[in-house]
Structures are given as C-alpha cells and as structure tokens.
Amino acid sequence: MDDDKLDLLLRNERYPRSARYSARWMVDGAMGPNPVWQAEALAEVMPLEAGMRILDMGCGTAMSSIFLAKEFGVEVWATDLWVKPDDNLRRVTEAEIEEQVHPIYAEAHALPFADGFFDALVSIGAYHYFGTDDLYLGYYSRFVKPGGQIGIVQPGLTEECETLPPPGLEPYWKWDFCAWHSPAWWRRHWEKTGLVTVEVADQLPESWQDWLRWNEVCDHDGGTPGREEAQMLHADGGRMLGLSRVVARRESHARLDE
Template sequence: MQKFKISDRFKRSEKYNLKWMKSNEMGPNSLWLTEFLTERIDLEPGMKVLDLGCGKAMSSIFLAKEFGVQVWATDLWISPSENLRNINEQEIAELVFPVYAEAHSLPYAENFFDVIISIDAYHYFGTDEIYLPYILKFLKKGGTIGIVSPGLRNEISNEILNCFKDFWEPEFFSFHTEKWWREHWEKTGLVEILVSDILQDGWKIWYEWEKELIETNSVNEERGSDIGLLEADGGKYLCFPRLIAKKK
C-alpha cells in the first residue's frame, strides 16, 4: 500500500515530537483527531475549554498551544499529577489545568465553558439519552460542543459482527455512525448541529498510526494494538464520526 502522507493532512500536529506522541498515545492519534475537530470550531485566546476524557492530555496541550485557550484537562483513568508533569514539561501550565473527575459527576459551575470537546472518549459515557442534557449544563448558551470518536459507516449488524468476530470487544457496541450521533443529539432539541461528518481516509490514517507504532516497537502493552481489528475491516466500516453543535 502506498504510504499515506499524514504530514500533508495534519499540518499543526506535524510540529509535535513523534516520540512524545507515541509515549502519550491511548488509541488513534489524539493530536490528529483534535486537529480534525478544531478545524471546524472557532477558538479564541482566553476561551474556557473542557477537554473531557483527555487521557494523557495531549489534546489539551495542543488546544492551549495552538489557540491560546484555557483548558480543563479532565480524565478518569489518568491521574492529574501524571498529567501535570506532562503539562509542565510542555511549558504550558499557565493554560492547562489537570482535573480528576468522572464524566457524570463533574466539579464545574454551570454555564462555565465556552467550548467542550471530547476526543476518542465521548462514546464511553455519552451514548445514553440523558448525558447530553447533563453535559450541556456546563456550557454557556451559544457555546460549542464537539466530539470525535471511533465509529462505523453502518450501524452494527450480523455482517459487521461477523467481519470483526476475532477482535470484537463488548465496548465496541458503543461505536455508531455519524448519522446515529446526529440524531442522538438533534432529538433533544437542545442543540443546533453545525457539523456532522466523518474524517476522510480515517481508516487509512488509523492504520498508518498503528503500523508506525508496531514498526518502532512503540505499542503500549496495556492497550495493545488495533491492527488486527483494522485489517479485519480493510477500510469497510471503521471511521471517525465528527459532531459539532451549538447550545441553544
């Protein structure tokens, strides 16, 4: 397969150290996904941003460095002390604040944030009907919420389950289509959908990242590699839905 030119696609991410990206990765490259998301969100210096499920805070650091926004880097699995070390090393502590919190029990004031983003995390807690009304409480009226998560081009069927049978994990039932996410948010009547699409060449981009990790012995042992899943798919179903909406 021809080498896909990631650098042409993600010009902002290209500036960041590849070793740093590999040692902080927790799935499909979060800088690339954050760049994809923020291409369609207006971010101005000084804005308050919630980065929900930030993992090792690479997306938060990227947001602060690229746009001068203040970011509350919020996560459950990664400790705020570990994230603070990373934030300090990146010399951006005046703009990125690490917070330990569970997504259903957030320690923030209502109407506090201008923007809420979530990269490869929202599907862990946001598929039920009551989550969007909850999270929107923390967003100002007219503020923006945006997510990118792994998803599918078709809703789950026996065909899809059969395609992935050797690699399927129960948590993949949280993968949905861009259309599913749009309807999931739209029906609440609480938001106006601004963007609903998928990352073009998403499968290839994800595959290139996993190959790079394998070829450079950088696979995180705890997480393992997604290469089997991606090869079983062959570019048929896996994709990255992107949803951006404005709070009414």
C-alpha cells in the first residue's frame, strides 16, 4: 500500500501525538493492536515527566518505548523475550534516540534490575502473558519505587464470562484468549494483594473499532485481507471485546519479602 494512503487510513483524532509518526513505521513493526496508540492512551492517565526511568515490559518491536522517550523525555528500558535486542537497537538507532532507550532481552520472571530502580512500569499488549498469576504482581512491583505507578493496556473483555468462549465468538476463539480480562477483573486481581492502589481501570473509548481498523489496514497492506482476528472483531461488534487500561500506584508501606 502507498505510504501516503497508509498515513491517511491510520490517522486517528483520538491520538494526536501518534499522528506525528509514520504509519509505515508502525505497520512494519506490528505485533498485536497498535502499541503507539495504546502508549498514548496510557500516558493520558499516567503522568510521565522528563528524566523518569521507565520499564517497558514486553515491548515487542520497541515502538512504544521509542514513542514514550521521544514524546515525554523519559529513559526507557525496552524489555522483551520474543524480539532480540539487536533488532530493537536498530530501530532505536534509526529513531536517533540511543541515549534514552535501552533494549533488554529478558523473561518476565527473571528481570535483571535492582529493586526500586524505576519510576514507573508500563506494559503494552503483553502483561496478560505473565501477569494473571496471583503472585506475579508481588514480584513485578518490587522494581518500581514506593509511590511509583504501574500501567498496562491490552486486549480484554468488557465483562467476565462464566464460560468461554463468549457466545458468538466460538469460531474465532483461541485457548490463550482465556487470559483476556475486564478492567474490573484487573482491579480486583491487583488490589487483593494489598501492594497497590488501582487509580484507573477502564476500557479505552471506541477501542474495538481502533483495534479493528488497525487489523484491517495491516491485513490489507500485507496482502491478506479478512484475516481471522478482524473477522472476530466484526462479529463481536464491541459487545465483549476491547482494550483494557489499568493504572495503579505502589503503596509506600507495602512490604515485598522474597
């Protein structure tokens, strides 16, 4: 697809900062729903200040890390297991932001950081792969300073279902979608630990439409229109699917024993 047409199709008035970035750059680094839009949505409710140290957990192709560093002047440790740091370093170098974004290769349960090293932790489209474990927040939250924030945006449900797959989505449902949860579920899941206070737990406005638009444009650009995920979003029509956003603050008194 022509790059100008791609820019036009992916211009999103809800995300004006993201509109300053090449749609071709975003599409070529695609892994799941648009991470740049999601990062901008998270930053709307999670104040970021220049000089802050940020962990971007499960950063994929580091587009969210590059966006946050460029837009807010933060220093980001772009951490992922599926994408090698050499590949992400190339993208960081092309963005001319090597001093602010540090690609790291690590598994979510073996993070090579000191306790309290970060001012904030973010995860875009990845936290459900490891964070549904009841005990994971106790491990993960130790890396942010007391009083620091933890924020995620990812695929989720509008409300929990007693049985899966949700009615009407049986032809499209994959077993690992069981890790998709509602904002209310994430609020309970985090607050029951007593380690954090959840400040935001919502679904991004019109997120299923943004998710669908992104998939359709990426599929068309890749020469494979009408792929299964887009079909699923069409079939659901926003009834059960969307993007969940959650922001919490680590309690200053929380004790994180080994």
